[in-house]
Amino acid sequence: MAWSWHPVQLSLVVASIATVIVFAFAIISVFWMTEKNVKGRAIIETIVFLPLVLPPTVIGFLLIMIFGNNSFVGQAISLLRGQTILFTVTAAIIAASVVAFPLMYQSLKTGFQMVDDNIRGAAKVDGASSWKLLFFITIPLSYRSIATGFILSFTRAFGEFGATLMFAGNIPGKTQTIPTAIYLAIESGKIEIAAYYALISIGFSFVLLFLMNGLTRNKEHKK
Structure with missing residues (x-):
């Protein structure tokens, strides 16, 4: 096994596309769950959060099924x-x-619930529809939570291993991401290569989490 930038590039592409996808689904899901009187909400949200607690191999198995x-x-x-x-x-x-969807869902849900009901009520009185309320009131006022959701979801998608290994495999030059490349390097006794990939992963994660902490600090200072 030789060093290659492909796992790094693929991890960035996969994480970026996955983050956009989960954002789109989370916006619709959170809007539906918070604005509508959904029956069985507790059961639905329990299912949504299952990927956070299920072993990655179980998720991979379910995806294969x-x-x-x-x-x-x-x-x-x-x-x-x-x-x-x-x-x-x-x-x-x-x-x-x-695996990234629950993090985006929870971040958006938290942000939406923190929007002042008086502002939402005033917008409704002025004739704003639910969709206008979402795009022109709720989303702009929830931008910090949305940014946090993007960072957490991207980081989680970037580091996904177990489900990816089972469902997408570990094919060098095709489906090999950083986590699976580290796994293969260790299995092959290429500790130095594994260390390079690990350092890249740690670096990306550190920068993203540092940015998220900056958002949190700014929010606390404005309170």
Whole structure:
């Protein structure tokens, strides 16, 4: 095994796409859960947060069961794409999205709930629809929580290992990300290469978490 920038580049691409995907789904989900009187909300949110506590191998197994060649979804995708999504970059993005979604959901939910009800009420009195309220009031006033959600989700997606290894594999030059590259390097006795990838991962995570702490400090100073 030789040193390569591909796992670094792929990790950045996968984490970036996954973060955008979970943001879009989280916006819709949180809006739906907070604005509508949803029945079974506790059960739905329990399912949403399961990826935080389930072993990554279980998540990988479930993804294989859902998108594998023997499932209806997997067969439909194979017909549309002409091939399975197993052991592809798409699979890595899906795995990263699943594990990152709860963090984005919780961050957005916290931000939305902190918006002053008086402001929301005044906007409704002035005739603002639920969607206008979301895009012109709730989201702008929740920008710190949204930024925190982006950072946490990106960091989680960037470091995803177990589900990615099972669902997308560890194919050098194709689906190998930093975590799986570290795993393969250690298995191959290439400790120096594993250390390089680990330092890159630590560096990215440190910078992102430092930025998040800066947002938190600024928020506390303004209180």
